[in-house]
Structure formats: C-alpha cells, structure tokens
Amino acid sequence: MYKERAVYRGADLQRLIDPRTIAVVGASETPGSFGQRTLENLAGFGGRVFGVNPKYRETLGHACFPRLADLPQAPDCVVMCVAHSLVEPTLEEAIAVGAGGAIVYASGFAETGRPERALAQDRLVEIARAGAIRIAGPNCVGIANVRSGAAMNFMNGCGEMIAGREGKVAIVSQSGALGYTMLQAMSRGVGISHYLAAGNSADVDVADYVAALADDAHVRAIVCLFEGVKSGARFLEAARLANAAGKALIVYKAGNTAASAKAALSHTGTLVGSLAAYRAALDDAGAIQLDDLEAVLEYANFFARNDAPRNGRRVGIMATSGGAGVINADKAEQKGLELPPLSEPTRAALDDVVPDFGSIANPADLTAEVLKTSSTFAHCLNAFASDPAFSAVVVPLVFAHDAATGARAPVISEVAARRQSALAAVWMNEWLEGPGSGVLDADPNVTLFRSADRCFGAIRAWCDWHERRAMRDDAAKAGAARRAPAAAHAEAREILIAAGRGGAVSGERDAKRVLAAYGMRVPREALAPDAHAAALAAQTMRFPLAVKIASPDIAHKTEIGGIRLNLADAAAVRDAAQDVLASAARHCPQARIEGVSVQEMAPPGAELVLGIQQDSQFGPLIVVGLGGVLVELLGDVATALAPVTPQKAAAMLASLKSYRLLTGYRGQPPLDVESAIDAICRFSELAADLGDLLAEADVNPLIVGRDGAEAADALFVLSSKE
Numbered sequence: 001m002y003k004e005r006a007v008y009r010g011a012d013l014q015r016l017i018d019p020r021t022i023a024v025v026g027a028s029e030t031p032g033s034f035g036q037r038t039l040e041n042l043a044g045f046g047g048r049v050f051g052v053n054p055k056y057r058e059t060l061g062h063a064c065f066p067r068l069a070d071l072p073q074a075p076d077c078v079v080m081c082v083a084h085s086l087v088e089p090t091l092e093e094a095i096a097v098g099a100g101g102a103i104v105y106a107s108g109f110a111e112t113g114r115p116e117r118a119l120a121q122d123r124l125v126e127i128a129r130a131g132a133i134r135i136a137g138p139n140c141v142g143i144a145n146v147r148s149g150a151a152m153n154f155m156n157g158c159g160e161m162i163a164g165r166e167g168k169v170a171i172v173s174q175s176g177a178l179g180y181t182m183l184q185a186m187s188r189g190v191g192i193s194h195y196l197a198a199g200n201s202a203d204v205d206v207a208d209y210v211a212a213l214a215d216d217a218h219v220r221a222i223v224c225l226f227e228g229v230k231s232g233a234r235f236l237e238a239a240r241l242a243n244a245a246g247k248a249l250i251v252y253k254a255g256n257t258a259a260s261a262k263a264a265l266s267h268t269g270t271l272v273g274s275l276a277a278y279r280a281a282l283d284d285a286g287a288i289q290l291d292d293l294e295a296v297l298e299y300a301n302f303f304a305r306n307d308a309p310r311n312g313r314r315v316g317i318m319a320t321s322g323g324a325g326v327i328n329a330d331k332a333e334q335k336g337l338e339l340p341p342l343s344e345p346t347r348a349a350l351d352d353v354v355p356d357f358g359s360i361a362n363p364a365d366l367t368a369e370v371l372k373t374s375s376t377f378a379h380c381l382n383a384f385a386s387d388p389a390f391s392a393v394v395v396p397l398v399f400a401h402d403a404a405t406g407a408r409a410p411v412i413s414e415v416a417a418r419r420q421s422a423l424a425a426v427w428m429n430e431w432l433e434g435p436g437s438g439v440l441d442a443d444p445n446v447t448l449f450r451s452a453d454r455c456f457g458a459i460r461a462w463c464d465w466h467e468r469r470a471m472r473d474d475a476a477k478a479g480a481a482r483r484a485p486a487a488a489h490a491e492a493r494e495i496l497i498a499a500g501r502g503g504a505v506s507g508e509r510d511a512k513r514v515l516a517a518y519g520m521r522v523p524r525e526a527l528a529p530d531a532h533a534a535a536l537a538a539q540t541m542r543f544p545l546a547v548k549i550a551s552p553d554i555a556h557k558t559e560i561g562g563i564r565l566n567l568a569d570a571a572a573v574r575d576a577a578q579d580v581l582a583s584a585a586r587h588c589p590q591a592r593i594e595g596v597s598v599q600e601m602a603p604p605g606a607e608l609v610l611g612i613q614q615d616s617q618f619g620p621l622i623v624v625g626l627g628g629v630l631v632e633l634l635g636d637v638a639t640a641l642a643p644v645t646p647q648k649a650a651a652m653l654a655s656l657k658s659y660r661l662l663t664g665y666r667g668q669p670p671l672d673v674e675s676a677i678d679a680i681c682r683f684s685e686l687a688a689d690l691g692d693l694l695a696e697a698d699v700n701p702l703i704v705g706r707d708g709a710e711a712a713d714a715l716f717v718l719s720s721k722e
Helices: 010-017 034-044 084-096 115-130 158-162 176-188 206-214 232-244 267-271 274-285 293-304 322-334 344-351 374-386 405-416 437-442 452-478 488-500 508-517 531-538 570-587 628-634 646-654 673-689
Strands: 021-025 048-052 062-065 077-080 101-104 134-136 142-145 150-153 166-173 192-197 221-226 248-253 315-319 392-397 422-427 447-449 525-528 545-550 563-567 595-600 606-615 619-626 637-641 694-704 709-711 714-718
Touching: 010 101, 010 134, 010 142, 010 206, 021 034, 034 048, 034 150, 034 158, 077 084, 077 150, 084 101, 084 115, 115 134, 150 158, 158 176, 166 176, 166 206, 166 293, 176 192, 176 221, 176 293, 176 437, 192 206, 206 221, 206 232, 221 293, 232 248, 232 274, 248 274, 248 293, 274 606, 274 619, 274 637, 293 447, 293 452, 315 322, 315 374, 322 392, 322 452, 344 374, 374 392, 374 405, 392 405, 392 452, 405 422, 405 437, 422 437, 422 452, 437 447, 447 452, 488 508, 488 673, 488 714, 508 525, 508 545, 508 673, 508 714, 525 531, 531 570, 531 595, 545 570, 563 570, 570 595, 606 637, 606 673, 619 646, 619 673, 637 646, 646 673, 673 694, 673 709
Parallel strands: 021 048, 021 077, 048 062, 077 101, 101 134, 166 192, 166 221, 221 248, 315 392, 392 422, 422 447
Antiparallel strands: 142 150, 142 192, 525 595, 545 563, 545 595, 606 619, 606 694, 619 637, 694 709, 694 714
C-alpha cells in the first residue's frame, strides 16, 4: 500500500541514476535478450560493469560472476534482467551486498490489475525501503545517464546513440517508450543529460526524478511526461524545487479526456475536472504546460540554452524571404510578442549590404542578395543579435540545400557563440533533416524549431516564466498578508458544522454568514415564513428587492422558478413570495421550506462566479468565472490552488475572455476590479481554511459594481467526512 513520504533528492538517488559500478543480473550473449542489449548499451560507460550469470565467466568483454555475492566490490546499481519470479530474491541479494539502486525490467506486477500481483509489488517496496535501496520499476525499460554513458536499459542501440552528445535537458517519463521516442532526438544531434523512466513507480516515481534533477547543477530544463501521480503534494514539492533552482519544468500530461462521473451540485463542480486541477497546480508550481508533444523538446531546448530575456517580450525577425518574414511576424503577434523597430546602428549596418528592393525593418526582408556570401549573411545576423531592442532573434530558413542551409547553419552557430540575444532558427522547409539541420540541432547556443508557431510559443513561455519567477520572488520578500479576519476561521467552522447536521447543502443564509465572517460584502436580508411576513419585512428595506425561496434542499433556485428580482414595492414582494413558494412546492414537494428570503439588490454591475472545488490530489481549488447563470454555457473560468495572492487573483481575472466587461466596454465606465480581487482573495482563504468541511461551493453571482463587489447568492456543499 502506498504511503505518503517526502520526495527523494539527488543524494538519495545518486547510486541509482549516477552509478560508478553496475551489475547486470541475467547478463547474456543471446542476441536480442535484455541481458545482451543492456551490456551492449553499457559499452561506453566510464565506470565498471559486472555481469551476473552462472553460465559465463566473461560476457561481451565484462567479467561475469555466478552471484551478486561473488562480485569483487559492491555495485552502486543492479540491473535486473530476470523473470518476475526472481525479482524479489534478486532484490534481497542486492541489498545484502550493499547496492544502492535497482532497475527492474520485469513486468507482471501491479500493472496486471491482479490483487496478488499488486501485493508482490508492495513487498518489493517494503524490502527496498528496509534495505535502503531505491527501485526504478518494475515494468521499466530502464534509464540512461548521458554524462557518464550509463545506458542502463534494453533499448536497441541506446549506448551508441547517446555517446558524446550530452546536453542540459533531462527527460523524465512515466512511460518508458514515450520518453525514449523523445530521447531519439539525439540521433539528429540534440543533446540530452538524462533519460529516466519510472515504469510502475513502485518506489521511485516521476516526482522523485524531477526533485533529484533539481539538485543537478548541469541540468537546466526538465521534460516530464506522465498520465497521473500518486501524490499531488509530492509532485508539487518536486516542481517547486525545480522552479526554485531555476530549472524550467516542461510538462506534458496525457490521459485528459475521460469525463468525470461525479454528479456535482454546484456550478463549480460541473466546471472543474482533474485536468483543470493539474493545470492549476502546475501553474502554481511554475511549470510550463504543453498540449503538443512535438513542442516539448523544442521548448526545453530553448529554455536550457538561454538565460533570462534582457528586454521583455521584444523579438527581431531576420528573414531573407518577404513571405517568411510576414508569416513569422503573424505568429509573433498571435503569441503576444512585440516587434520593435530596429535601432539606428542595426539599420546602418544592414543598409551597407541590403539592396534597395529589400526591407530594412522588423521583420526584415534581406533578400537573396545577402546570401551570396557567408560574410554578408553573418554581417546582418551580427547586427540583429547585437541590437539591444531584442530579447530574442528569429531566423526563418526557407530552402534546404548545401549552398543554402548547409552554408548558413555554421554562420548562425558562429554568431550564436557570441550573441547577446537568444537566437532561434525556424526550419520552414519540408526537408526536415536537410543540410545544416544537424549543426543547429546540436548547437548549445541556438535552438532549431520545425514550426514557427512553436518557436514563438516557446519565446512567449520563456518570457512569461522568467517574469513570473521575478514576481514570485518579490511577493515572497514582501510577504502575503492575510485579508480575512483572524477569527473568521473559527466562526465559519461553527456555522458550517451546525449546518451540516441538517443535510449535505447549507442554506443560503448560512453560506452568507460564512462569507460575511471572511469580510465579504453580502446584501441586507430578512427571512419571512410566508408572503404576508415578506411584505412587512420589505417595508423596512431599500427597494428594489429580491425574493428567493429559502430551502437547504434546493441548490439551484433559478431552475425551479424560486427567484424574483427588481421588486419595487411591498405588494410586489408579497405577490413574488406567493409565486416562489408555490413554484417550490410544485417542483420540489419533498424539500424543506423555511420560507422566503427578502433581500436588498446590489447595484448593477458585471456578474462573477466564485467557486471552490476539492481535488483529491491537490486540495482546495479556487475558480473564478464571468457569466452568472450562464457560466456553465460560456465556460469562461480560471482555476488556481487556494489561497491566492492579489497578484494571482488579478491574473485570473485578466485571463478571462470577458474581462473587458469589468474594465469598461463600449463606453461603459470601469467597474471596481480591486474589490473583486479582494473578494477573490478572501474567498480563497475561506477555501484553504475550510477544505475539510467543504466539498464544493459557489458564490453566484458576485456582482461587481462601480463601488464594491457583493455576494448576491451562495451555495456550500458540505463534505461527507464531517
């Protein structure tokens, strides 16, 4: 059974992922066997390799011994090329000789879905932890440390492929095969530092690998491919370690399309699924999330090969084709990047070599004239790369042949070695591995993209990531002051516990009492048992008024005709109360009816929805959306882990498609966005404080006016744990 623990760090996994001595149990000379492939892959390993198999005294040039106990020294890592039935005794032997890591190829454990096989996997973990040995697998294809040449896997030709191609990007993958497809970029020159597969993740999982790589000074970007994790808290811990260490974590999460079978009572519950929770959590931890697998390694290379932007989101495009320049400029604009004018020194340098029919601008069309010699192309690129206006310079490459890309690639590399801006090339032609591509793929100072869209997407992500890190550092130094009163937590718990004795859903009045305890503005209201009492209450209040059915059993009052708005006098209130009581009796005859709530209406404004959703992996989530009763139709929401800072709340609002409704649209005056931000922060503190009591919650709508934000209605779904 899985038990929560802290992530393993670099020192914990050193003997597994960076061994000096490796033992291959099941070493073999049989062609195609895992033992034979593993030994072949270790041909370039800089440490010692021992075979373990009683059939041999030597195997593929390595000394071979009958048992682990016969080795002349304790191995750091034991690679188990043995059948399922032999894994447990082999693991015990490895512990007995003092090994620190084990890689288990064998399948037939928890992945089968059979309880007895899952128990066998659990036993491996218990044995490993008792013996202070770390396990990769079972059901694992193996791992590779490119720096040392330790290709401890059974993938054909891996040792030869990684030889001499170390880079600063590490690949972590739940699926060994998927990760290996990415590792094969090394065949075209791309440098990688590690390939770490987790298999069944019985002991070591992707979170542990990420945390260990965060401690590796040579790694600058980490790719993580996974479907799900056992512990959201541990994965976030690892992601935050990577972010704190200045290493970009590029995440591709598969398995996102399964619909939740849960019947949600709140609007929030219908809007937020597991994918939204992952996205919110990863964003909170500073990870870069991609939905395009083909983009993952290109993004990682760009992050690994470049420091922080020197001048914001400003990009220069140096093309030798007008059409290519326009296409790339379109993509830059779509990604929200700026194309500032060239500085005067850059214009002057280009004017020396660009013909009259060219375009000295940004994007530039230098024409084919500058391609006649390498020196003129280098002259122009040097000018672009030195221009202080640009954080990044992009060079579209439209033709692939020896005289074109084959000749220009070395020039790009020469300029990149002394560049001041980040330098990227876009391979626009369809000869994907044509002349020069290998030079640029392998160059640690330039990034080659095979898509203009991915190129400018990576540049935007790079700018945003560094900007967010700087903002987080500033926020951490300033400290995040709590906005809700100190006593709010205890007062709200008392209200909700009392409400929970009556059912799964709190009444609107109780929900608003909790909101008020947290300092959120709620309307003045009175509970009336009947229509006559409602009319009397109305005479003491400010018109216009609203009348709502009061029942803890009716979650969505609008759907049963349980709300009347804009009531101008006491007679209208009396009639409305009669109507909603009759409608509730007709639609929900079994519901407990407390009467009606007569409420003062908030001034006109835009309608926001605030929600809370409990996620089993990441805890309470805060949801912000525009649309009121239309929020589910519009789906215009932002999600984050609770609590949020004012900066995060502002960013959530700004990310909404309909944000302009708050800031002034078509001549309308701007609304009180600061009050909305304050309400979001307070509501998120409520979510964090009361996560054990709340399963879901809505404030719908939060009406944002010109002077304040008021919670007009609220629904709390109580947790079954209380």
